[in-house]
Amino acid sequence: METNSMGFPILSALIFLPVAGAVLLLLIPRSKEMLIKAVALSVSILAFIISLPLFSGFNKATHAMQFVERQAWIPTWNITYYLGLDGISILFVLLSTLITILSILISWESIKNKVKEFYISVLIMEGAMIGVFCALDFFLFYIFWEAMLIPMYLLIGVWGGPNRVYAAIKFFLYTLVGSVLMLVGIIVLYFHAGRTFDILDLATRTYPYQLQFWLFWAFFAAFAVKVPMFPVHTWLPDAHTEAPTAGSVILAAVLIKMGAYGFLRFSMPLFPEAARAMTPAMLTLSVIAIIYGAVICLAQTDLKRLIAYSSVSHMGFVTLGIFALNTQGMEGGILQMINHGIVTGALFLSVGVIYDRTHTRQIADYGGVASVMPVYASLFIVFTLASIGLPSTNGFIGEFLILLGGFTANQPAGVLAATGIIIGAGYMLWLYQRVFFMETNAKVTGLADVNMRELVTLLPMVILVFWIGIYPDTFLGFMHESVRHLIERVNTGGAPGATTIAKTVSEILQ
Amino acid sequence: MPLVMPDLKPITPEIVMTCLALFILVADVFIKRKETLALLSIIGMAAAAFTFALPGALNTTFGGMFISDGYSMFFKIVFALNVILTILISVKYLAVERVNFGEYYALLLFSTLGMMIMASAGDLIVLYLGLELMALSTYILAGFIRYDMKSNEAALKYFLLGSFASAFLLYGISLAYGLTGTTNLDRIAMTISEKGLAGKPALTLSMIMIAVAFSFKIAAVPFHMWAPDAYEGAPTSVTAFMSVGPKAAGFAVIGRVFLMAFPMVRAEWVAVFIPIAIMTMAVGNIVALSQTNIKRMLAYSSIAHAGYALLGIIAGTADGLASMMNYMLIYAFMNMGAFAVIIMLRSEGFKGDAISDYEGLSKTHPLAAALMLVFMFSLTGIPPTAGFMGKFYIFMAAINAGYTWLVIIAVIFSAISAYFYLRIVMNMYMKDPKETVTLTTSPSMGLALAITTVAVLAIGVLPAKVIYLARVAFP
Numbered sequence: 001m002e003t004n005s006m007g008f009p010i011l012s013a014l015i016f017l018p019v020a021g022a023v024l025l026l027l028i029p030r031s032k033e034m035l036i037k038a039v040a041l042s043v044s045i046l047a048f049i050i051s052l053p054l055f056s057g058f059n060k061a062t063h064a065m066q067f068v069e070r071q072a073w074i075p076t077w078n079i080t081y082y083l084g085l086d087g088i089s090i091l092f093v094l095l096s097t098l099i100t101i102l103s104i105l106i107s108w109e110s111i112k113n114k115v116k117e118f119y120i121s122v123l124i125m126e127g128a129m130i131g132v133f134c135a136l137d138f139f140l141f142y143i144f145w146e147a148m149l150i151p152m153y154l155l156i157g158v159w160g161g162p163n164r165v166y167a168a169i170k171f172f173l174y175t176l177v178g179s180v181l182m183l184v185g186i187i188v189l190y191f192h193a194g195r196t197f198d199i200l201d202l203a204t205r206t207y208p209y210q211l212q213f214w215l216f217w218a219f220f221a222a223f224a225v226k227v228p229m230f231p232v233h234t235w236l237p238d239a240h241t242e243a244p245t246a247g248s249v250i251l252a253a254v255l256i257k258m259g260a261y262g263f264l265r266f267s268m269p270l271f272p273e274a275a276r277a278m279t280p281a282m283l284t285l286s287v288i289a290i291i292y293g294a295v296i297c298l299a300q301t302d303l304k305r306l307i308a309y310s311s312v313s314h315m316g317f318v319t320l321g322i323f324a325l326n327t328q329g330m331e332g333g334i335l336q337m338i339n340h341g342i343v344t345g346a347l348f349l350s351v352g353v354i355y356d357r358t359h360t361r362q363i364a365d366y367g368g369v370a371s372v373m374p375v376y377a378s379l380f381i382v383f384t385l386a387s388i389g390l391p392s393t394n395g396f397i398g399e400f401l402i403l404l405g406g407f408t409a410n411q412p413a414g415v416l417a418a419t420g421i422i423i424g425a426g427y428m429l430w431l432y433q434r435v436f437f438m439e440t441n442a443k444v445t446g447l448a449d450v451n452m453r454e455l456v457t458l459l460p461m462v463i464l465v466f467w468i469g470i471y472p473d474t475f476l477g478f479m480h481e482s483v484r485h486l487i488e489r490v491n492t493g494g495a496p497g498a499t500t501i502a503k504t505v506s507e508i509l510q
Numbered sequence: 511m512p513l514v515m516p517d518l519k520p521i522t523p524e525i526v527m528t529c530l531a532l533f534i535l536v537a538d539v540f541i542k543r544k545e546t547l548a549l550l551s552i553i554g555m556a557a558a559a560f561t562f563a564l565p566g567a568l569n570t571t572f573g574g575m576f577i578s579d580g581y582s583m584f585f586k587i588v589f590a591l592n593v594i595l596t597i598l599i600s601v602k603y604l605a606v607e608r609v610n611f612g613e614y615y616a617l618l619l620f621s622t623l624g625m626m627i628m629a630s631a632g633d634l635i636v637l638y639l640g641l642e643l644m645a646l647s648t649y650i651l652a653g654f655i656r657y658d659m660k661s662n663e664a665a666l667k668y669f670l671l672g673s674f675a676s677a678f679l680l681y682g683i684s685l686a687y688g689l690t691g692t693t694n695l696d697r698i699a700m701t702i703s704e705k706g707l708a709g710k711p712a713l714t715l716s717m718i719m720i721a722v723a724f725s726f727k728i729a730a731v732p733f734h735m736w737a738p739d740a741y742e743g744a745p746t747s748v749t750a751f752m753s754v755g756p757k758a759a760g761f762a763v764i765g766r767v768f769l770m771a772f773p774m775v776r777a778e779w780v781a782v783f784i785p786i787a788i789m790t791m792a793v794g795n796i797v798a799l800s801q802t803n804i805k806r807m808l809a810y811s812s813i814a815h816a817g818y819a820l821l822g823i824i825a826g827t828a829d830g831l832a833s834m835m836n837y838m839l840i841y842a843f844m845n846m847g848a849f850a851v852i853i854m855l856r857s858e859g860f861k862g863d864a865i866s867d868y869e870g871l872s873k874t875h876p877l878a879a880a881l882m883l884v885f886m887f888s889l890t891g892i893p894p895t896a897g898f899m900g901k902f903y904i905f906m907a908a909i910n911a912g913y914t915w916l917v918i919i920a921v922i923f924s925a926i927s928a929y930f931y932l933r934i935v936m937n938m939y940m941k942d943p944k945e946t947v948t949l950t951t952s953p954s955m956g957l958a959l960a961i962t963t964v965a966v967l968a969i970g971v972l973p974a975k976v977i978y979l980a981r982v983a984f985p
Contacts, residue, residue, distance in 0.1 A: 143893040180921035
């Protein structure tokens with residue numbers, strides 16, 4: 001057994017504290033709703049506090065895994081309980097713990113039925129999310145990756161909107177089909193590498209190109225669905241729209257980041273040659289997602305659906321940055337994942353705030369909200385501008401780096417992607433105009449402005465928007481070493497010589 | 511030739527079981543409270559299981575006709591669990607169905623005895639003996655609710671198609687005997703390789719006949735027709751028993767016969783089992799999608815699970831067999847758990863076996879709904895439940911044996927299966943109750959649910975021990 005330098009299994013604590021909290025909730029009688037909520041909130045805050053030492057104790061000068069925990073788990077299959085963080089994953093753990101608190105706060109009054117089950121689901125979700133980002137054993141990773149489906153399925157299906165059952169099963173099946181294909185890939189890799197699931201060990205080996213090619217696509221099936229990338233994105237608008245606010249926030253802020261994280265953690269270091277060869281295909285899909293997602297946003301009449309499609313567009317930027325395979329692009333991509341988590345999470349939180357009051361998601365039912373809820377309107381504009389990528393907000397930093405990286409890697413891709421930003425400004429500002437300005441709709445007159453609880457929920461997001469926007473190095477500093485190491489691996493890993501899609505196709509045909 | 515007393519130590523569990531079943535049959539006359547019989551059966555079964563561990567229990571006896579090894583022992587543990595859990599969920603249920611007779615327990619024990627003999631059979635005749643003992647007892651059990659037409663129908667269908675399968679088996683056995691002059695599994699294999707019989711059409715025919723007979727027993731497609739009707743009509747506790755026990759016994763003999771007697775014609779029987787496995791997974795999972803009766807749905811689900819387990823046989827390696835054994839154990843827990851919940855819904859004047867009866871169960875009975883949720887996710891194979899570990903091991907063994915393409919088919923069907931298992935979850939959690947469902951609970955039912963839930967979750971999180979057991983059981 002290996003323990004980390006802190007002398008305290010901090011990652012295990014982070015994963016299992018929420019799970020233990022969920023078990024505790026199980027024991028509380030159903031009628032004590034206030035106690036249930038209080039326990040859930042305290043557990044999530046405690047988890048957040050425990051996660052803070054990660055932030056301060058992280059050594060930025062190395063790409064090595066930190067806070068490592070390792071213990072034999074299933075010796076017959078050489079599976080270990082192996083956790084650790086590096087510069088790529090650490091920020092996501094912090095994001096997860098923060099988002100969980102906010103999700104619980106925003107649901108305080110809006111969740112009225114099956115309260116107990118709701119908070120149990122949210123807490124189990126938190127444990128599984130953190131587990132996904134910490135796992136360094138492929139099997140362990142897969143367990144968390146799949147286990148996450150259960151609470152999310154329930155969150156959408158039980159507490160969601162009118163069409164929730166359809167959205168929940170669609171989410172579940174899309175993700176499951178992708179995941180099981182990855183599972184086959186994982187097992188093939190396991191035997192090829194001589195029976196090991198150790199991700200770090202696997203990432204130091206060289207695999208034959210044919211194998212890399214197939215496994216890259218097997219993994220792509222799982223990660224692309226989660227991101228979601230262009231042809232397999234259709235579950236997302238339904239799931240986001242129908243999920244309760246907390247569900248949408250968790251989905252947008254953390255869950256869909258796991259796809260991109262998967263590319264960074266697995267696809268690239270394991271299959272560098274295939275990743276290099278598939279770059280054109282990935283860039284194309286990214287650019288399609290950026291433009292297609294943005295154009296579709298213009299036609300949306302449903303608030304949540306619009307933000308959902310904007311996620312497709314924004315995640316297109318993320319995959320574009322990642323597959324640019326250079327420092328700027330990749331760091332921009334990772335930062336943009338965090339940004340998107342913050343901004344889109346905040347937008348969904350904001351929509352939740354107003355939905356609790358009006359119970360409608362139709363843009364046409366709003367108008368003139370700025371004069372009724374001025375504080376709310378000013379918070380919302382911050383997130384709108386951050387989503388557009390205005391300088392001094394976090395969105396600018398991320399998108400700038402991605403475009404820089406994308407342009408360096410492939411000029412047409414960079415140029416085309418930039419148009420996505422313009423359309424993005426269009427639909428977001430137009431949305432803001434229709435909801436907050438124009439004449440006051442009868443349905444919104446007399447609405448109360450944000451209360452203290454809602455303000456507390458949104459304020460951390462505002463702070464982060466400006467913090468990353470003005471001094472991004474706090475966050476970029478974490479990833480420099482890990483990204484450098486990853487790029488080294490991708491660009492030099494495997495046999496020398498450029499491989500192209502054409503070559504690949506001809507090889508496969510032979 | 512002096513008559514030498516054969517070594518009885520390896521066969522002690524079977525002797526204890528025989529005495530126990532006969533004792534229950536006689537005691538039934540004197541004991542009015544049938545619950546006492548249930549208790550005695552469980553204690554007796556536990557005692558028989560205890561003799562598994564006696565010194566000298568692992569040996570071959572009766573001149574190679576009876577083999578007691580790690581492999582058979584593992585299956586006997588599954589059978590023992592199966593019968594104990596069945597008795598636990600039956601006690602109250604029999605009273606509700608108004609068929610609270612003592613013969614029920616005796617028949618369960620006889621059937622289990624048959625399975626135990628099958629698992630230990632080193633000779634085709636002994637195998638047939640065990641199979642018939644198991645099957646005949648189960649036929650009667652399927653028709654145990656005499657006044658119910660559906661139960662009668664179930665028994666009759668099961669009996670007719672079961673006899674059909676037995677005929678196939680006997681035909682296959684006689685062909686094998688005709689070719690090799692022996693019914694001993696080891697000697698069949700030896701004769702095949704010595705005389706170079708591999709590839710002879712008669713031998714292939716014999717192998718196919720035997721494969722068909724066993725496919726009936728495990729309800730593999732296209733020999734599954736009896737299963738949905740038999741599962742739906744039989745008393746629910748018997749359905750639970752049938753879906754685990756005879757299936758596990760079937761797999762036990764498939765593993766034994768094909769790997770012990772027919773290793774020389776492996777290519778041929780793999781070619782037989784691959785299409786069977788694919789069809790079984792396809793039909794089981796796809797037809798289950800449209801069911802409205804939960805017992806029928808679980809019948810198709812049980813067919814589908816036989817398809818996954820067949821992958822372990824097809825892999826044909828030590829890991830393949832171990833994964834199949836492991837799967838049977840896990841399947842016993844999760845399926846028994848699901849049936850336990852189904853039985854709870856049955857109350858006086860309320861059938862409770864329609865899928866729509868589960869609507870809003872989480873509101874009226876949150877605990878029962880939560881347990882059902884665990885079993886449904888386990889049957890789907892979502893971690894961290896035992897069902898995932900079971901499937902994972904099978905997929906791993908099959909990929910290691912080179913059947914990656916077959917595993918891709920299996921995982922796709924496994925993903926499809928999520929739809930019908932989740933339909934139950936959806937009904938329980940996402941719909942409002944239409945009518946108030948009263949649960950029939952009892953302490954023994956609670957115990958059965960506790961055992962199955964803990965097992966499903968514990969094996970899901972800490973599978974190391976179970977996997978190790980399955981792995982070392984196979985020589």
